[in-house]
Amino acid sequence: MMAKKTGKTSAKEKAKESGGAMSKRLAERFRKLLLSQMGELMGKAEGTVDDLVTDNENFPDLTDRASAETDLNFGLRVRDRERKLIIKIKEALKRIDDGTFGICEVCGEPIDHKRLEARPVTTLCIDCKIEQEREEKMRGE
Numbered sequence: 001m002m003a004k005k006t007g008k009t010s011a012k013e014k015a016k017e018s019g020g021a022m023s024k025r026l027a028e029r030f031r032k033l034l035l036s037q038m039g040e041l042m043g044k045a046e047g048t049v050d051d052l053v054t055d056n057e058n059f060p061d062l063t064d065r066a067s068a069e070t071d072l073n074f075g076l077r078v079r080d081r082e083r084k085l086i087i088k089i090k091e092a093l094k095r096i097d098d099g100t101f102g103i104c105e106v107c108g109e110p111i112d113h114k115r116l117e118a119r120p121v122t123t124l125c126i127d128c129k130i131e132q133e134r135e136e137k138m139r140g141e
Helices: 011-018 024-054 062-098 113-118 126-139
Strands: none
Touching: 024 062
């Protein structure tokens, strides 16, 4: 069963206790990675606004209109996911600033660097994430 946060010990305190604080050099490497990802996403977001303004065409054929609306809806869903990722990136940057980046929010153990390389916005170690997904599957989420 996954350990629950009790609010008594912060992630920063757990990091100090476990010796899991990340080196400044490594933290800066992740900061640059996150800032690069955020820059890419922000550029795409600006493109979406331009697309919404310029793609206001009239389609006499209903099939063409439906296809254009489907494409627009798909694009908007993608941009919404990107917007949520930007929020997660900003939260990860705050964790770098406060010294809790790379520390699992649930168990307080260091998150493997390979996992952080693959998903730098993660807040859970792989064991806690697997347990979380198992619980979600059991609840039918």
